[in-house]
Amino acid sequence: MNSVVFGKRTFTEIVRDPLSYIFCLGFPLLMLILMSIINQSIPNEANMDIFQIQNLAPGIAVFGLTFVMLFTCLQVSKDRSTAFLIRLYAAPIKSREFIIGYTYPVVIIAILQSIFTFLAAVIIGGIHGYSFSILNIILCMLVLIPSALLFIGFGLFFATLLNEKAAPGICSIIITASCMLGGIWMDVDGIGGALAKVCKVLPFYHGVTAARMALRGDYSDLLKPFIIIVVYAVVIYLLAVLIFKKKMQSDVS
Amino acid sequence: MNSAIVVKNLRKEFGNKIAVKDSTFEVEEGSLFSLLGVNGAGKTTTIRMLTGLSKPSSGDAYICGHSIVTELDEVKAISNISTQETAVAPNLTVEENLLFMARIYGMSKQEAKEKVEQIIKQFSLEEIRRSKAKTLSGGWQRRLSIAMALISEPKVLFLDEPTLGLDVLARKGLWNIIRDLKEKVTIVLTTHYMEEAESLSDQVAVMVDGEVKACGTVAQLKELTEKDTLEAAFIAIAEGEV
Numbered sequence: 001m002n003s004v005v006f007g008k009r010t011f012t013e014i015v016r017d018p019l020s021y022i023f024c025l026g027f028p029l030l031m032l033i034l035m036s037i038i039n040q041s042i043p044n045e046a047n048m049d050i051f052q053i054q055n056l057a058p059g060i061a062v063f064g065l066t067f068v069m070l071f072t073c074l075q076v077s078k079d080r081s082t083a084f085l086i087r088l089y090a091a092p093i094k095s096r097e098f099i100i101g102y103t104y105p106v107v108i109i110a111i112l113q114s115i116f117t118f119l120a121a122v123i124i125g126g127i128h129g130y131s132f133s134i135l136n137i138i139l140c141m142l143v144l145i146p147s148a149l150l151f152i153g154f155g156l157f158f159a160t161l162l163n164e165k166a167a168p169g170i171c172s173i174i175i176t177a178s179c180m181l182g183g184i185w186m187d188v189d190g191i192g193g194a195l196a197k198v199c200k201v202l203p204f205y206h207g208v209t210a211a212r213m214a215l216r217g218d219y220s221d222l223l224k225p226f227i228i229i230v231v232y233a234v235v236i237y238l239l240a241v242l243i244f245k246k247k248m249q250s251d252v253s
Numbered sequence: 254m255n256s257a258i259v260v261k262n263l264r265k266e267f268g269n270k271i272a273v274k275d276s277t278f279e280v281e282e283g284s285l286f287s288l289l290g291v292n293g294a295g296k297t298t299t300i301r302m303l304t305g306l307s308k309p310s311s312g313d314a315y316i317c318g319h320s321i322v323t324e325l326d327e328v329k330a331i332s333n334i335s336t337q338e339t340a341v342a343p344n345l346t347v348e349e350n351l352l353f354m355a356r357i358y359g360m361s362k363q364e365a366k367e368k369v370e371q372i373i374k375q376f377s378l379e380e381i382r383r384s385k386a387k388t389l390s391g392g393w394q395r396r397l398s399i400a401m402a403l404i405s406e407p408k409v410l411f412l413d414e415p416t417l418g419l420d421v422l423a424r425k426g427l428w429n430i431i432r433d434l435k436e437k438v439t440i441v442l443t444t445h446y447m448e449e450a451e452s453l454s455d456q457v458a459v460m461v462d463g464e465v466k467a468c469g470t471v472a473q474l475k476e477l478t479e480k481d482t483l484e485a486a487f488i489a490i491a492e493g494e495v
Binding site: 084 | 305306326332336338339340341342345349353354359385401402405
């Protein structure tokens with residue numbers, strides 16, 4: 001029960017911050033529109049399909065999730081830097097209720113963000129004569145949940161370990177890494193070599209690939225990247241939970 | 254009179270440093286008990302232990318009969334704290350902050366709403382009830398912070414330097430609120446302001462280097478030190494003259 005009450009507070013705090021609309025919604029949608037326009041200028045001979053709407057939309061959806069990480073991180077580190085969390089430590093609220101209360105509101109925000117991203121993608125696709133399968137969009141949104149959990153885990157992790165000033169900086173590095181090495185803005189498979197190997201060791205590429213395959217309806221190849229991103233998400237999230245609990249215990253020891 | 258708080262040989266060590274040295278004192282139900290001491294004397298550490306924000310190294314304390322060592326959940330349910338720093342959710346309105354705290358302490362939606370109305374009236378928050386907490390002045394934020402501590406209807410309320418950094422008028426306003434609470438709630442207050450302790454307290458304890466050096470009414474402390482004011486008595490105790 002306390003997790004619901006605490007989560008409602010977390011949700012309200014985030015949605016009342018105008019920056020969350022700019023970064024979680026405005027920026028991904030702007031990139032979707034911009035990249036679609038750029039794609040129109042790319043000649044077919046270039047064989048560059050990464051900016052085609054069916055590949056771009058899942059990439060942008062993952063890109064949007066990186067900002068969900070940033071806002072999770074900002075919220076937790078802000079709470080930790082003020083006496084607000086200390087006051088709540090003195091209240092009858094358990095560590096698991098804090099974690100659930102930090103997680104479910106941002107999952108809701110991530111889902112809402114995906115809905116808006118795909119709505120925009122459907123409109124842009126419609127303009128350019130591409131039609132999406134509603135079933136595949138729903139599947140893609142489900143496939144994005146482990147990526148959301150992964151980024152929420154990163155946000156919780158850095159906010160717990162670092163202070164309010166350092167944590168968002170580290171999140172910016174993760175945002176850049178996930179965009180570049182996740183294959184959102186570049187064709188990792190086309191590059192090959194050592195860079196592609198590095199990309200495939202990290203979780204971001206698998207999250208983007210799984211989302212693209214789900215949207216394309218490429219069910220047979222979906223399982224492998226999906227399982228990899230699920231494993232990464234579970235490990236990072238559980239690690240973040242463990243660190244948060246340890247930190248909470250040390251705060252009250 | 255029953256004791257709402259019984260502290261027995263409470264001790265807190267941070268490595269080699271002893272922050273609180275085997276403190277023992279009792280606080281009567283419905284009274285206001287002030288903990289005085291210079292910076293680093295152990296006041297806040299004592300309050301942190303009594304509210305479950307810090308584990309004692311040894312000893313125990315009982316809040317309305319519940320041990321802070323073995324019955325912390327029960328202790329948390331019947332006590333509340335207003336910390337030194339203002340502790341409010343900045344993007345929530347005054348009303349939402351109060352509602353949030355009431356719900357965290359287990360009140361139903363209806364109960365919480367009724368309690369919020371009562372507290373808003375009690376703390377004269379009507380005008381600012383729909384203002385976001387971050388837009389309030391320091392004095393109003395502190396008032397809200399104390400209101401949030403009181404909305405759970407605690408039996409014991411801990412106020413850690415509640416008037417720190419406030420102007421004279423805001424301080425006097427909070428004193429009136431605290432005075433109104435006396436006898437309804439047992440209050441433990443830490444402060445650096447002697448006139449605050451003198452004006453509000455039923456009992457005063459002076460902590461020096463983690464130890465409770467003297468405990469009694471203001472009159473008793475003055476008599477003990479043969480001084481005319483609480484400030485002079487405090488200095489005499491803090492400097493080891495008695």
